[in-house]
Amino acid sequence: MLSIQHIVKDYAEHRALDDVSLEIPKGKIFGLLGPNGAGKTSLIRIINQITAPDSGQILFQGEPLQAKHVSQIGYLPEERGLYKKMKIGEQILYLAQLKGLSKTEALHKIKYWFEKLAIESWWDKKVEDLSKGMQQKVQFVATVLHEPELLILDEPFSGFDPVNASIIKEEILALNKAGATIIFSTHRMESVEELCDNIALINKSKKILDGSVKAIKDQFRSQTYRITYLPIAGVSPAVNQPELYETIGSKIFEDEINITIKINKNFTLNEVLIALIPTIHIQQVTEIIPTMHDIFVSKVTADNPQNYVSHA
Amino acid sequence: MHKILLIIQREYVSRVKKKSFLLLTFLVPIFFIGMYAAMFYLMKKGYEDNFAEITVVDEQGSFYEQLRSNKNVAFLPATADFEAEKEKLRSSKKDFASLLYIPKDIYNTRSLNLISAGKSNLKTRDEISSQVQEIIRNKLYQDAGIDKNLLATIDPNVTVSAREISSDGEEKNANTEIAMGIGVALAILVYLSLFLYGVQVMRGVIEEKSNRIIEVIISSVKPFQLMMGKIIGIGMVGLTQFLLWILLTGGLFTVATTLFVDKESLESVAATQGEMSQGNEQLSTAVEKSAQMGGFLEAIKAVNFYEIAICFILFFLAGYLLYSAIFAAVGSAVDSETEANQFTMPVTMPLLITYILSFGLIINDPHGTISTWLSFIPFTSPIAMLVRIPFDVPLWQIATSLTLLILTFLGTTWVAARIYRVGILIYGKKPSFKELIKWFNYKS
Numbered sequence: 001m002l003s004i005q006h007i008v009k010d011y012a013e014h015r016a017l018d019d020v021s022l023e024i025p026k027g028k029i030f031g032l033l034g035p036n037g038a039g040k041t042s043l044i045r046i047i048n049q050i051t052a053p054d055s056g057q058i059l060f061q062g063e064p065l066q067a068k069h070v071s072q073i074g075y076l077p078e079e080r081g082l083y084k085k086m087k088i089g090e091q092i093l094y095l096a097q098l099k100g101l102s103k104t105e106a107l108h109k110i111k112y113w114f115e116k117l118a119i120e121s122w123w124d125k126k127v128e129d130l131s132k133g134m135q136q137k138v139q140f141v142a143t144v145l146h147e148p149e150l151l152i153l154d155e156p157f158s159g160f161d162p163v164n165a166s167i168i169k170e171e172i173l174a175l176n177k178a179g180a181t182i183i184f185s186t187h188r189m190e191s192v193e194e195l196c197d198n199i200a201l202i203n204k205s206k207k208i209l210d211g212s213v214k215a216i217k218d219q220f221r222s223q224t225y226r227i228t229y230l231p232i233a234g235v236s237p238a239v240n241q242p243e244l245y246e247t248i249g250s251k252i253f254e255d256e257i258n259i260t261i262k263i264n265k266n267f268t269l270n271e272v273l274i275a276l277i278p279t280i281h282i283q284q285v286t287e288i289i290p291t292m293h294d295i296f297v298s299k300v301t302a303d304n305p306q307n308y309v310s311h312a
Numbered sequence: 313m314h315k316i317l318l319i320i321q322r323e324y325v326s327r328v329k330k331k332s333f334l335l336l337t338f339l340v341p342i343f344f345i346g347m348y349a350a351m352f353y354l355m356k357k358g359y360e361d362n363f364a365e366i367t368v369v370d371e372q373g374s375f376y377e378q379l380r381s382n383k384n385v386a387f388l389p390a391t392a393d394f395e396a397e398k399e400k401l402r403s404s405k406k407d408f409a410s411l412l413y414i415p416k417d418i419y420n421t422r423s424l425n426l427i428s429a430g431k432s433n434l435k436t437r438d439e440i441s442s443q444v445q446e447i448i449r450n451k452l453y454q455d456a457g458i459d460k461n462l463l464a465t466i467d468p469n470v471t472v473s474a475r476e477i478s479s480d481g482e483e484k485n486a487n488t489e490i491a492m493g494i495g496v497a498l499a500i501l502v503y504l505s506l507f508l509y510g511v512q513v514m515r516g517v518i519e520e521k522s523n524r525i526i527e528v529i530i531s532s533v534k535p536f537q538l539m540m541g542k543i544i545g546i547g548m549v550g551l552t553q554f555l556l557w558i559l560l561t562g563g564l565f566t567v568a569t570t571l572f573v574d575k576e577s578l579e580s581v582a583a584t585q586g587e588m589s590q591g592n593e594q595l596s597t598a599v600e601k602s603a604q605m606g607g608f609l610e611a612i613k614a615v616n617f618y619e620i621a622i623c624f625i626l627f628f629l630a631g632y633l634l635y636s637a638i639f640a641a642v643g644s645a646v647d648s649e650t651e652a653n654q655f656t657m658p659v660t661m662p663l664l665i666t667y668i669l670s671f672g673l674i675i676n677d678p679h680g681t682i683s684t685w686l687s688f689i690p691f692t693s694p695i696a697m698l699v700r701i702p703f704d705v706p707l708w709q710i711a712t713s714l715t716l717l718i719l720t721f722l723g724t725t726w727v728a729a730r731i732y733r734v735g736i737l738i739y740g741k742k743p744s745f746k747e748l749i750k751w752f753n754y755k756s
Contacts, residue, residue: 012750048531050737067534075531079739081524086326097318098532142528 001026001150001181002047007056009042016042017053018205024183024198026061029176031196031213032185033292035300038202040185041078044152047183048075060150071100074148078155078185080139082127089123092142099146106145113141117167132159140168144175151175152183157191169195189293201296203303213292220295223263224248224288225272228256229280238279244272256283316537316544323516323545328552337553341560348565364436365409366426367401369394371416378447385439387412401429412440419451491702492675498624498698499670506631506663506694509550513636514652516542517643517736526736535733540725543636547629554625623701626714631694634721635663641728644735645743645751662691670699678703688713690720727752 002024009017017039024030034040045051047058049065058065060072082091089110096106114120117137127135136159144151156172157165172195176182184196192199193213200210209216231237237257240247245261252258263272269285276282290298327333363383369390370376379387390397394413401411410428418424424444426437453460517539520526529538642655666674666686674683678700686696687705693713697705734751735743743751 045527045737050527050530070532073531075528077524077527077531079524079527081528083326083519083525084523094318094322095528095532098315098529139528 001028001061002183003059003062004043004047005057005059007043007046007053007058009039009046009051009053015205017046019056020202020205020207021056022200022207022210024181026181027176027179028197029172029182029184029195031192031199032183032202033187033189033192033199033296034202039205040202041154043202044075044077044154044183044185047152048073071146072149074099074143074146074151076139076143076151076153076156078158080136082135082139082142084128085126087123088125088127088130088138091127092138092145095142096145099148101146109145109147110141113145117141133161133164136160137164137168140171144171148180150181150183152185154185155187156184157186157188189291189296192292199292201299203300208303209295209299216295217289217292220290220298221287222290223269224260225263225269226258226260226284226286226288227276227282228258228284229276229282230255231257232279232281235279239276241272241275244275260288315533316541319533319538319541320545320548323542324548324552327512327546327549333549333553337556338560340557341564344561345564363408364428364439365406366412366436366440367397367409368412368414369397370414372414372418375414375418375447379443382439385436398427401427404429410436418444419448422448491678494620494702495675495678495699496671498620498701499667499674499695502624502628502631502695502698503663503667505550505554505628506635507660509546509632510635510639510660511656512546512549513543514639514643514656515649516546517640517732518646518649518652521644521736521739522647530736535736536729539637539640539729539732543633543640546636547632550628550632551625554628620701623710624698627694627698627717630714630717630721634690634694634717634724635660637721637725637728641731641735641748644732645748647739647742651742662689663695666692666695670695674699678705684709688716690717693717730754 002022004020004022004024007017007020008015020039020043032040032043042051046053047065049067049070060066060069063069086094092110093103093106096109097103101109111120114122119134119137119141122130122134122138127138130138140156143153151172153172156168160168169191172182172184184192186192196213198210198212199216201208211219229237229239239259243264244267245263248260248262250257250259261272263269273282273285363385365386365388367388367390368376368379376387376389381387390411392400394411397411401409406429408429410426413425413427415421415424426440450460453463520529520538533541638659639656642652642659645655646652669682669686673680674686674696677683683696683700686692687700687709689696694717697710697713701710730752731748734754735748741747
């Protein structure tokens with residue numbers, strides 16, 4: 001869908017994007033992650049043709065990105081706003097026409113969306129009369145109205161209460177199901193795991209990680225397991241086996257015991273279990289898979305060890 | 313192209329629909345008409361009220377019968393002696409009544425007393441003095457053996473009419489006062505409009521920036537399209553306003569005059585106006601008056617209103633485009649209107665200076681070196697040239713000035729657009745002029 005190739009963007013004082021390349025597959029939800037000031041907004045602005053890169057190029061469905069693609073992209077910026085004194089209906093109509101829809105088409109689609117979100121009565125209201133959450137809803141409609149093939153959503157859930165956030169989430173998933181590719185920029189890692197197929201992590205103007213969420217998680221699996229067991233009466237539990245694994249932690253809950261182990265290289269869980277079974281009753285074995293949040297923090301902290309403060 | 317039309321349409325419609333626009337559109341002509349009507353009414357009233365009943369105590373004897381009553385003054389013969397008449401006047405309480413005392417030796421002293429119950433009207437005094445003068449003059453002619461009728465036929469009646477010969481050999485009436493008045497009016501009008509609409513452009517840009525809608529819009533259109541759409545849209549609002557003012561004022565004026573004013577009183581007011589323009593000069597005779605009035609009207613007619621209107625529209629538009637582009641760049645660079653002052657001050661300085669100069673230097677010496685130069689320099693020419701226009705500026709000068717103005721407008725728009733495209737995306741930073749130059753140099 002979108003192929004970002006060796007993008008460099010310099011500002012007067014600093015380099016905002018340093019040789020960033022990304023592939024955004026068609027029909028997927030792509031998470032663009034990174035701490036504040038990493039260069040996400042710069043990249044999003046370049047994709048929206050708001051600014052141009054100093055070098056590198058972007059291909060939109062195989063073609064170099066150009067003005068005509070604007071009508072196929074929908075953009076919901078993080079800092080969003082509408083004309084305060086303009087009526088909601090006229091405003092959405094205007095924004096849709098700027099995206100290239102004809103007036104009749106736009107009116108038809110506005111009607112559809114207003115009914116869908118149960119906001120028909122807002123047509124003649126002014127933005128200044130709406131609450132912040134209501135404004136966000138209007139803005140979301142303005143973003144998706146022209147049925148873009150690529151949707152760029154920068155922190156789409158900020159400003160929504162949980163009920164409306166889940167309505168919007170459902171709409172995003174529905175649009176994705178209908179074929180839209182979505183670039184989703186956020187700090188909220190739980191929504192990344194819930195929604196995203198692929199991610200890229202940008203830090204200090206560079207891409208430091210990308211791939212499918214599953215592949216990245218696999219990549220960060222470290223053979224770490226939590227084993228819950230009961231001692232066998234009269235048998236001394238042989239749980240200290242440093243040649244097989246390293247014990248990271250242990251906890252005792254009444255008669256149950258919990259240990260967290262990291263299996264050494266060249267050994268498998270099976271081998272560990274074979275060694276353990278004779279001396280303990282194994283109740284439960286769970287693999288500890290890092291969350292996106294953990295991956296984010298560990299990658300970013302490793303990248304700038306001195307001064308990183310987690311945003312999540 | 314389609315998108316810039318959408319932007320123009322939004323900018324135009326959203327402003328024209330505003331209550332303040334409608335209010336201004338209707339209030340200004342009503343204000344003008346109202347002012348005119350009030351002046352008209354006061355003058356008419358002053359004229360109509362100007363009726364005096366004058367009792368004449370004629371000690372001289374033959375004087376009374378030579379005084380002529382007309383619709384403004386009625387002369388009545390005294391029925392008692394002076395002191396008794398005075399007492400009568402005091403008790404009558406008619407404030408239009410007066411008592412005129414003509415002494416025996418009036419032909420020598422040439423002074424006489426007018427005693428009024430109320431304040432004596434200037435008009436009444438003028439009427440009396442001109443009649444008395446006429447009577448005495450006739451007497452003097454008679455005494456000197458001059459035939460009055462003969463004298464009238466040999467009156468050479470010389471009038472010097474100031475005419476100006478223009479380069480194309482056409483002669484015109486040169487009426488400096490009228491040209492000056494029009495020049496000053498044009499200076500005020502163009503200065504205020506340039507500011508009014510230029511600031512509207514700046515406000516619009518700041519609004520979009522502080523609303524944060526800017527990012528949504530420029531993901532659909534180019535910043536240049538947005539800037540030009542806004543400038544053109546607001547410029548059209550300005551033109552609409554001018555047009556409506558002209559139409560409404562003209563329309564209201566026609567309606568008002570046909571409804572409320574009969575032709576005769578209109579003429580009388582015109583005559584009064586003619587007199588007023590002469591200030592404190594001795595009142596001239598009716599014949600001279602009408603001659604001057606005719607000259608005044610002729611001079612007004614000689615003013616080429618079409619040329620002035622066309623030049624005004626052209627210079628307003630070109631000047632507006634020039635300054636509004638700068639205002640747009642300033643708006644993009646700041647987060648609020650208060651911050652904008654540090655930039656608007658220096659860029660509008662040429663306008664302000666020309667505006668101030670136009671009331672003195674330019675109006676008094678419209679074809680002098682400085683005036684001519686100011687009317688060529690693009691940043692000052694919208695005002696300076698318009699002040700000069702009523703004084704008949706050669707066409708080549710107008711054309712050169714306008715060409716320079718348009719070329720400069722293209723240049724400033726190019727510079728402004730480069731600053732604008734960067735400025736609209738930068739928040740929370742009060743930029744210096746140095747920074748603006750840096751923005752200008754960014755690659756797009």
